[in-house]
Amino acid sequence: MYKKIYLFYFFSTIFAFSCSKTLNPNVSGDSAYFPYGVASGDPSESSVILWTAIEADLGSNPEVEWTISSTENMKNVVSSGKMVRITEGAPYFKVKAFGLKSNTNYYYQFEYKKHRSPIGKTKTIGATDQLNIGVVSCSNFEAGYFNAYESLAKKDVDVILHLGDYIYEYGPGTYGDTTLQRKHIPAKEIITLEDYRLRYAQYRKDKSLQRVHQNHPFINIWDDHEISNNAYKSGAQNHQDDEGAYDVRAAAAKQAYAEWMPIDMNLEDPLYRSFSFGDFASLVMLDGRLEGRTEPVENGESTANQSMLGKEQLQWMKNQLSASKAKWKILGNQVIFSPMDLSRIYQQTHNMDAWDGYAEERNEIINYIATNDIQDVVIVSGDTHMSWGVEVPYHADSYPYTDESVAVEIGTPSISSSNLNERSPSEDVIVAERILKVSNPHLKYVDGRNHGYVILRLEKDQAFVDWYAVSNLKSQAFTERRVKRMMINREENNKLR
Ligand SMILES: [Fe+2]
Known part of the structure; x- marks a missing residue:
């Protein structure tokens, strides 16, 4: 049987917090740890799923951070937190980023051991014409x-x-x-x-x-x-x-x-x-x-x-x-x-x-x-x-x-x-x-x-x-x-x- 999938990302959002912090300027822009890129999906009026996978030695408890910003330079941080693996022992990470405005563009990025992913662009849904x-x-x-x-x-x-x-x-x-x-x-x-x-x-x-x-x-x-x-x-x-x-x-x-x-x-x-x-x-x-x-x-x-x-x-x-x-x-x-x-x-x-x-x-x-x-x-x-x-x-x-x-x-x-x-x-x-x-x-x-x-x-x-x-x-x-x-x-x- 296959390992049960653990949707920790729901719980990980508990640790999400609104703040004005910007990403650590000392980390490299190297995306070598993120060879599969980034992705987002299933937008709602106030949330969106963010996804990445990491190719590196992750150890038993990898600390992967996510950040979502209203600006492309990632300076105006709306929410951020730590991610937990989707499946125990596997290198896939998701988080449901909450607290967003409807029908609005956002930018997101991941960070692991001072390596940053490419910046992704996403959008919430909502009333529109x-x-x-x-x-x-x-x-x-x-x-x-x-x-x-x-x-x-x-x-x-x-x-x-x-x-x-x-x-x-x-x-x-x-x-x-x-x-x-x-x-x-x-x-x-x-x-x-x-x-x-x-x-x-x-x-x-x-x-x-x-x-x-x-x-x-x-x-x-x-x-x-x-x-x-x-x-x-x-x-x-x-x-x-x-x-x-x-x-x-x-x-x-x-x-x-x-x-x-x-x-x-x-x-x-x-x-x-x-x-x-x-x-x-x-x-x-x-x-x-x-x-x-x-x-x-x-x-x-x-x-x-x-x-x-x-x-x-x-x-x-x-x-x-x-x-x-x-x-x-x-x-x-x-x-x-x-x-x-x-x-x-x-x-x-x-x-x-x-x-x-x-x-x-x-x-x-x-x-x-x-x-x-x-x-x-x-x-x-x-x-x-x-x-x-x-x-x-x-x-x-x-x-x-x-x-x-x-x-x-x-x-x-x-x-x-x-x-x-x-x-x-x-x-x-x-x-x-x-x-x-x-x-x-x-x-x-x-x-x-x-x-x-x-x-x-x-x-x-x-x-x-x-x-x-x-x-x-x-x-x-x-x-x-x-x-x-x-x-x-x-x-x-x-x-x-
Ligand atoms: Fe087909």
């Missing part, structure tokens, strides 16, 4: 350079949603670009806690990933590859009996995730959670993998027994939607929610790992949104390595002739994981995109050729969805461009223009 949300997913180290992270690191966003596939579990050379010097470590499929830790360590030594964490707070949710391909509660497509018990592997994957992500997470509690931006927006982050997902069924066999969320999470989500007084309700989701007829481009009519494999539960959610007249729901999804803009139909078969859409769904492309373009010539992909739109009248935009991210810009009466792409993954020299902008007007009942 405009919000820029970066949306990312599917960052396969072996598939290419993280140029999309590099690009997003420089963008003006309030927070970044990572919708999962932050790491991939495969051994080297099995899923990625074998021409690149980016082979997975350890050199095997990851299964044990130590395997998962080593894989995260490899990813987090990537400078582009470090920069995007250093510049922006993250809100993370896992998808399948943080555990194993096409994972569900009791198994995964890419988990075999000779790899040991699945629940032991899933527990190891969860623990490493908690250790490496700047996330307010207790292993005993569900990962689904919500965030409030006052009466402007609410964000509901769903766990469609480990919480309640049943095993996927064969194509065309989705039944009422199939569940993506599990009963408790489903009820919680409905309650969140009903209780929200916010203008915008954002659902952070992993796999594509909207019905998608693939029959004319694919051997299966539907992707049964997506919500199409859990259609009855999806219909229950659609009915709930419609019958309770819940307005301005935007679902953001990852997983597919493609870009999608969808008007979520009440009835897909007769859309748009019989009724309105109940929500808008935005699919973010992959940071690096292979898309259609890497498997087929561009001309063929363009034809496939057109066929998909003809087969699915509610699908307003699809792109299977680019890697990048989405910036969702919410305003009082409208929202803009910007899909950004990077020019290549094969080298760190790249250009970026905005491939597409679409608009959601709140008066128009879930239309994408």
